[in-house]
Amino acid sequence: MKYDFETLVPRYGKGSFKWEELRSEDPNIPDDIVPLSVADMEFKTAPAIVEGLKKYLDETSLGYTRATDAYYEAVIDWMRRRHGFEPKREWFVQFSGIVPALRHIIGVFTKPGDGVLIMTPVYHQFRMVAEHNGCEIVESELLLKDGKYEIDFEDFAAKAARDDVKLCILCSPHNPVGRVWTKEELCKIADICLENNVYLLDDEIHSDLIMPGYHHVPMLSLDEKYHDNLLVCTSPGKTFNLAGMQASNIFVPNAERREAIEKARGHFSLNALSYKAVEFAYRDSEEWLDEAIAYIDGNRKFAIEFFRKHYPDVFISEMEGTYLLWVDLHSFGMTMEEQEKLLREKALLYVDEGYIFGKGGEGFERINIACPRHVLEAALVRLKTALDEYVKNKA
Structure with missing residues (x-):
């Protein structure tokens, strides 16, 4: 690919809504934990936008x-x-x-x-x-x-x-x-x-x-x-x-x-x-978008395959559009409170709980997959560890 979707730019201390909210919830959260909640991307902004704004600032008053x-x-x-x-x-x-x-x-x-x-x-x-x-x-x-x-x-x-x-x-x-x-x-x-x-x-x-x-x-x-x-x-x-x-x-x-x-x-x-x-x-940024969509589609396929391999009973809605994966965790039999606690405290997975979206959202999680694949993979591995421990303790 021409554009870089693999480099993560940490946003702690830069005013990012979801990153700062995460740090305020847990000041000791490790620096490598990335929130996959609020719907903005963890990709570098398209170069044409950045360079265009720099040039504009050099040539104008505000x-x-x-x-x-x-x-x-x-x-x-x-x-x-x-x-x-x-x-x-x-x-x-x-x-x-x-x-x-x-x-x-x-x-x-x-x-x-x-x-x-x-x-x-x-x-x-x-x-x-x-x-x-x-x-x-x-x-x-x-x-x-x-x-x-x-x-x-x-x-x-x-x-x-x-x-x-x-x-x-x-x-x-x-x-x-x-x-x-x-x-x-x-x-x-x-x-x-x-x-x-x-x-x-x-x-x-x-x-x-x-x-x-x-x-x-x-x-x-x-x-x-x-x-x-x-x-x-x-x-x-x-x-x-x-x-x-x-x-x-x-x-x-x-x-x-x-x-x-x-x-x-x-x-x-x-x-x-x-x-x-x-x-x-x-x-000026259409080429960047086309590559971003292809990369996000790769993340979608990666996540679906991960769940199919480890948890075939987990339902994932077909992500026809957006970059938000809608995942059903009902099959684990957790209460809403247990599920939220497991994700945040055990998996360090900060996503959006389904119940905030109204009727029909309970038991689901909305996962933002517009991020470097290594970030998504690390998050899913943490989730697997937490779920496996939950299932083992429940048996």
């Missing part, structure tokens, strides 16, 4: 900044080239991340007590931003059939038809179960929301991270009849490990809704370096 023609061209060309659709420039609303965007948008289109529909287990921040606005969470639990997650459309439609449900937040691809929804599934979701006047907020932050053999279908590539009832959240944050740059583009086709969102947003937008990082990512 005054007030707005999006340039080059910024819009980079984003639009990326969407056209990678996803086959072309967002219109007037659809753009910039926010400092998708979570802040959802928090503002939900506040615009709901009032306290309104229902927000989500499909669980799902990204836990959906619940948090809705509840921040005083909304009630309405859960439609995904079905696990023959080893694959499906949408329970009968349940989803029934809940979308409730008078109190005003919004639906979709995760496409789905975090944490890894599904890449098909065109037929997406059309069905969009039809149900349209029929029930439920505004659809589609989070596509993982849309660039698709494993070989699968294809992401952008919601905005579907029939234009959905456009007035739909907005799509995009960001290079997961794609290029730029979460710390806090940049997102929200595509809002309906002008009235877009104006309402912009009014609520006020002056909260991107900063000078965020705009340029987005531009350098989308315009």
Whole structure:
């Protein structure tokens, strides 16, 4: 490979959210223990982004900044080239991340007590931003059939038809179960929301991270009849490990809704370096991303083979997209508390416990595999040692 995905850059003392949280939990944690939790990568940032920012800093001042023609061209060309659709420039609303965007948008289109529909287990921040606005969470639990997650459309439609449900937040691809929804599934979701006047907020932050053999279908590539009832959240944050740059583009086709969102947003937008990082990512870093996906797919295969060899009864959801492995540890018969304690205290494996993702997540673990393979291997070996000891003591 042209790019380096094997070198680990330790982030203790550098402000990394997950690394500093780990050290605060256990000040004596060994330096070689890497948290595999929060969804950012343990890879070096793409060189084109780093070098582009260095050059930009050498040639400019950091005054007030707005999006340039080059910024819009980079984003639009990326969407056209990678996803086959072309967002219109007037659809753009910039926010400092998708979570802040959802928090503002939900506040615009709901009032306290309104229902927000989500499909669980799902990204836990959906619940948090809705509840921040005083909304009630309405859960439609995904079905696990023959080893694959499906949408329970009968349940989803029934809940979308409730008078109190005003919004639906979709995760496409789905975090944490890894599904890449098909065109037929997406059309069905969009039809149900349209029929029930439920505004659809589609989070596509993982849309660039698709494993070989699968294809992401952008919601905005579907029939234009959905456009007035739909907005799509995009960001290079997961794609290029730029979460710390806090940049997102929200595509809002309906002008009235877009104006309402912009009014609520006020002056909260991107900063000078965020705009340029987005531009350098989308315009100059495609080759890096292709290699990163291939490397992550190798990690996926390595982890699956590890579990198949040592624990064939452990179910792992097919990771069609994202870099988050969804692993079911129910077969060991642990309580939720026992499982969390074993992973953290015995295996020194710091991942995200499944219960935080809502109904259907209990007993699962979400493992971030966007890391050097030697880091993943060491983590799985520690997990095996802890599980083997647990099984032995339980016998």
